[in-house]
Amino acid sequence: MIARTVVAIGSLSVALASAGCLNFYEIAVETPIQAKIDVTGFQRVLVAGFLTGGSRNIDPNTETARLLRSQLRTKQDMRVIDADVISLVDEIDKRRAATSPTTPSITVAGTDDPKIKNEADLKTYEDIFNDAEYWKKIGAEYQSPLIVTGSVMFTEISKSGMVSRPQTFIDPQGVTRYQEVRSYSDLKGYALTPKFVFIDGRTGAVLYSESFHEESLYPAGNNTPALSSYFELMDKLLPSFLNTLSTQKIRGSRILLK
Amino acid sequence: MRLRLWLVAALVLGTALPAYADRRSDAKAHVDFGIVVAQKGLWKAATTQWQKAVEIDPTYGAAWNNLGIGHEQLGNFADARKAYDKALELEPNNNFIRNNYDQFREIYDRQNRRRDR
Numbered sequence: 001m002i003a004r005t006v007v008a009i010g011s012l013s014v015a016l017a018s019a020g021c022l023n024f025y026e027i028a029v030e031t032p033i034q035a036k037i038d039v040t041g042f043q044r045v046l047v048a049g050f051l052t053g054g055s056r057n058i059d060p061n062t063e064t065a066r067l068l069r070s071q072l073r074t075k076q077d078m079r080v081i082d083a084d085v086i087s088l089v090d091e092i093d094k095r096r097a098a099t100s101p102t103t104p105s106i107t108v109a110g111t112d113d114p115k116i117k118n119e120a121d122l123k124t125y126e127d128i129f130n131d132a133e134y135w136k137k138i139g140a141e142y143q144s145p146l147i148v149t150g151s152v153m154f155t156e157i158s159k160s161g162m163v164s165r166p167q168t169f170i171d172p173q174g175v176t177r178y179q180e181v182r183s184y185s186d187l188k189g190y191a192l193t194p195k196f197v198f199i200d201g202r203t204g205a206v207l208y209s210e211s212f213h214e215e216s217l218y219p220a221g222n223n224t225p226a227l228s229s230y231f232e233l234m235d236k237l238l239p240s241f242l243n244t245l246s247t248q249k250i251r252g253s254r255i256l257l258k
Numbered sequence: 259m260r261l262r263l264w265l266v267a268a269l270v271l272g273t274a275l276p277a278y279a280d281r282r283s284d285a286k287a288h289v290d291f292g293i294v295v296a297q298k299g300l301w302k303a304a305t306t307q308w309q310k311a312v313e314i315d316p317t318y319g320a321a322w323n324n325l326g327i328g329h330e331q332l333g334n335f336a337d338a339r340k341a342y343d344k345a346l347e348l349e350p351n352n353n354f355i356r357n358n359y360d361q362f363r364e365i366y367d368r369q370n371r372r373r374d375r
Binding site: 255 | 352
């Protein structure tokens with residue numbers, strides 16, 4: 001009886017002491033990250049179109065323009081212009097054909113094959129971002145918006161490596177348990193390498209550009225559609241893209257101390 | 259001779275310790291109030307309280323830690339970094355401060371990487 005009372009008093013005093021001596025507090029925070037460029041001078045934003053290449057399973061130009069427009073509509077204050085997506089590859093090919101009609105820029109075996117297959121092909125087209133006159137002309141057409149353009153390479157990749165996956169087993173007591181099993185496996189997937197270029201539609205000058213690279217790999221047997229992989233990869237990049245134009249808040253927690 | 263030394267030491271400790279305890283107690287009052295207002299989302303008021311706390315007692319690691327968090331929430335990343343650095347200098351083995359700092363650095367480095375571009 002006495003022992004039980006002593007234990008009860010002891011636990012109560014420990015509980016009171018720990019409540020009184022609590023010297024840290026976890027607090028939810030939202031850390032603001034400032035926008036990279038000042039867009040206060042723009043009322044509108046035009047997602048013009050992209051230099052795209054790599055896999056022919058999706059049309060990265062249309063998909064990227066559509067996705068960025070829908071994100072910009074909900075996540076920032078400028079009016080998003082609805083316009084036809086420009087094919088920058090065709091624009092450059094047209095110019096090349098006009099200057100030297102006898103030598104086509106890049107020969108393509110099949111008609112469905114993208115003209116830009118790799119980084120080297122892409123390099124030959126990238127000069128268009130510095131063509132201030134061209135962008136100024138586009139800007140004049142849409143009342144001097146902020147122009148979003150760039151390049152998007154979406155390529156199929158395959159790698160081999162160690163993969164861990166959960167496996168069930170029954171222990172000696174007959175209880176089902178899980179364990180991580182690592183095995184060597186062939187992986188297939190996609191790599192997304194976009195470069196976003198922000199252009200002042202009033203002057204045609206490049207304000208800012210930023211490049212990214214993301215990869216998604218799946219076991220070779222999985223038949224993951226290219227479009228779902230594309231959206232999965234773009235999801236990872238969108239916060240950074242949006243943060244270029246507007247202040248974003250990163251949620252987390254911190255410990256305040258006494 | 260030795261007795262005289264002991265007397266001097268006792269005199270110094272006898273005057274310095276209460277002064278230190280007073281400073282820490284005043285600073286702690288600001289830290290506590292800062293926590294209360296931060297929990298209501300008033301980060302500017304909270305940061306002012308923690309700033310006062312470190313001015314009263316610059317050796318108070320917890321106050322520097324909270325000041326770092328406060329500046330971080332106000333978007334003053336350079337000040338936040340200085341405050342976290344000071345907190346870690348005073349309490350290098352405090353895991354709470356280390357975790358706060360690591361999470362802050364992830365955001366701080368990201369922002370600076372982008373500025374460099």
